[in-house]
Amino acid sequence: MRDLQKRAEGKKWSEAAAEMFQKGIEKLERMHPSTPDYSTIYNHLDLLIDLPWNEYTQDVYDIRKARKVLDNDHYGMDKIKDRILEYLAVLKLKGDMKSPILCFIGPPGIGKTSLGKSIANAIGRKYVRFSLGGLHDESELRGHRKTYIGAMPGRIIQSLRKVKSSNPVFILDEMDKLGRDFRGDPSSALLEILDPEQNHTFYDNYLELEYDLSKVLFIATANSLNEIQPALRDRLEIINLNGYAVEEKTEIAKKHLLPKQKEAHGLDKYSIKLNNAVLVKLIQEYTRESGVRELERQLASIMRNLAMKAAMDDEVQHFDVTEDLVEEVLGKPKYTNDLYTKSNPPGVAIGLAWTYVGGEILFIESTISPGKGGLTLTGNLGNVMKESATTALAFIQSHCKELQLEPSIFEKNNIHIHVPEGAVPKDGPSAGITMLTTMLSVLTGKKVKPFLAMTGEITLRGQVLPVGGIKEKF
Numbered sequence: 001m002r003d004l005q006k007r008a009e010g011k012k013w014s015e016a017a018a019e020m021f022q023k024g025i026e027k028l029e030r031m032h033p034s035t036p037d038y039s040t041i042y043n044h045l046d047l048l049i050d051l052p053w054n055e056y057t058q059d060v061y062d063i064r065k066a067r068k069v070l071d072n073d074h075y076g077m078d079k080i081k082d083r084i085l086e087y088l089a090v091l092k093l094k095g096d097m098k099s100p101i102l103c104f105i106g107p108p109g110i111g112k113t114s115l116g117k118s119i120a121n122a123i124g125r126k127y128v129r130f131s132l133g134g135l136h137d138e139s140e141l142r143g144h145r146k147t148y149i150g151a152m153p154g155r156i157i158q159s160l161r162k163v164k165s166s167n168p169v170f171i172l173d174e175m176d177k178l179g180r181d182f183r184g185d186p187s188s189a190l191l192e193i194l195d196p197e198q199n200h201t202f203y204d205n206y207l208e209l210e211y212d213l214s215k216v217l218f219i220a221t222a223n224s225l226n227e228i229q230p231a232l233r234d235r236l237e238i239i240n241l242n243g244y245a246v247e248e249k250t251e252i253a254k255k256h257l258l259p260k261q262k263e264a265h266g267l268d269k270y271s272i273k274l275n276n277a278v279l280v281k282l283i284q285e286y287t288r289e290s291g292v293r294e295l296e297r298q299l300a301s302i303m304r305n306l307a308m309k310a311a312m313d314d315e316v317q318h319f320d321v322t323e324d325l326v327e328e329v330l331g332k333p334k335y336t337n338d339l340y341t342k343s344n345p346p347g348v349a350i351g352l353a354w355t356y357v358g359g360e361i362l363f364i365e366s367t368i369s370p371g372k373g374g375l376t377l378t379g380n381l382g383n384v385m386k387e388s389a390t391t392a393l394a395f396i397q398s399h400c401k402e403l404q405l406e407p408s409i410f411e412k413n414n415i416h417i418h419v420p421e422g423a424v425p426k427d428g429p430s431a432g433i434t435m436l437t438t439m440l441s442v443l444t445g446k447k448v449k450p451f452l453a454m455t456g457e458i459t460l461r462g463q464v465l466p467v468g469g470i471k472e473k474f
């Protein structure tokens with residue numbers, strides 16, 4: 001108990017906290033150390049002491065330096081970097097500010113999580129992160145009341161206890177994976193945590209005290225905005241991140257991934273040559289992703305192979321990573337573009353789809369067979385896609401004349417549309433134009449041009465609506 005009191009000296013805690021601590025100490029004095037209550041109270045006081053109370057780290061206000069740190073860690077992402085620097089600038093001028101909640105949205109492996117860490121470095125704050133993925137229960141965020149056996153503070157308080165700073169950069173990772181079930185909805189607790197008007201009095205059930213979260217810089221990450229609860233979304237300042245094009249990936253690999261993997265495999269001393277052509281081969285033939293995670297993994301495989309060679313032979317100083325070496329280590333290319341260069345029979349049209357992991361190419365096929373005018377759709381399609389098909393068919397039927405089709409063709413035939421890879425659920429409106437093209441192609445017996453892929457929702461009057469996610473689809 002004496003040690004508790006000693007550790008509590010110099011704590012800058014609130015009046016309520018100081019009072020609670022004093023009361024706890026008094027209680028402990030009256031208790032026998034072997035009673036279970038004793039340890040409950042002891043643990044609670046221990047938490048009180050461990051928690052940072054108004055202990056702030058000094059922000060680095062040198063904007064140029066901060067920019068350098070950000071640029072050193074990540075290629076591109078100028079929009080976010082600017083936003084962070086603006087934030088710093090305001091903080092510097094005003095001295096104090098309710099932190100906005102930034103939320104990075106984008107496909108996997110494009111550096112959302114790692115950017116968070118880099119931001120902490122750039123502004124000289126401590127860094128904590130926890131993943132909201134699979135969190136079901138409000139009490140995981142807010143803690144259990146002490147009276148429960150095995151009660152614990154919530155994850156927010158636990159994390160702050162770990163970083164020992166009241167103004168860290170706090171990454172709430174994978175916000176779209178937040179669970180929800182009969183045990184309660186954690187997003188309602190998050191609502192309070194993330195609201196700058198409310199979070200200076202965040203209440204943890206275990207701590208039984210209010211804690212000021214208003215100086216914490218919260219950054220959330222998510223793959224898809226749609227999965228985030230609307231009320232929660234409203235509190236966030238959304239920053240969209242796009243996937244990278246091949247040229248950008250090449251730069252990222254050269255400037256960041258390769259040096260990182262080299263170091264991770266103890267190859268610092270060696271010179272490794274890996275030219276652009278080889279990198280492009282790696283990117284195009286061994287990975288298919290918006291981000292660079294798979295690319296990083298492939299580079300790691302190559303580095304492992306080189307490390308083995310270096311360990312076996314003390315003489316070598318230099319490695320040349322050639323296309324042959326890539327094939328030797330990683331095997332035959334996994335992805336080729338051959339498929340798309342062949343011309344297809346009538347009834348096949350190529351669509352571009354957007355999923356939150358990036359772009360994808362869909363071959364949509366259709367056939368006609370004698371029947372009574374039915375429309376069958378297969379390939380694990382969602383409702384929206386089924387509706388697109390119906391709309392497309394209705395459009396064709398109502399424009400038989402312009403399209404030079406015999407109206408009776410619909411009465412005597414069934415149409416079957418199939419979107420291959422039935423194991424993957426597919427949905428979204430932008431397949432409309434592709435559905436229309438495939439049906440028209442099979443009905444007229446004309447081939448669709450090779451090298452042509454399309455995307456876009458159609459209306460009953462045959463207009464194609466604008467689409468989003470072009471960069472991913474590309």
Ligand SMILES: Nc1ncnc2c1ncn2[C@@H]1O[C@H](COP(=O)(O)OP(=O)(O)OP(=O)(O)O)[C@@H](O)[C@H]1O
Nearest residue numbers: 073074075107108109110111112113114252256293
């Ligand atoms: N622009 C970039 N510059 C340098 N490195 C990058 C860049 N983008 C991503 N990386 C690297 O790619 C790897 C994967 O990034 P990260 O784990 O941050 O992805 P993420 O966007 O959080 O993905 P997820 O949505 O799956 O969580 C990290 O090692 C990161 O450093």
Ligand SMILES: [Mg+2]
Nearest residue numbers: 112113173221
């Ligand atoms: Mg992440």
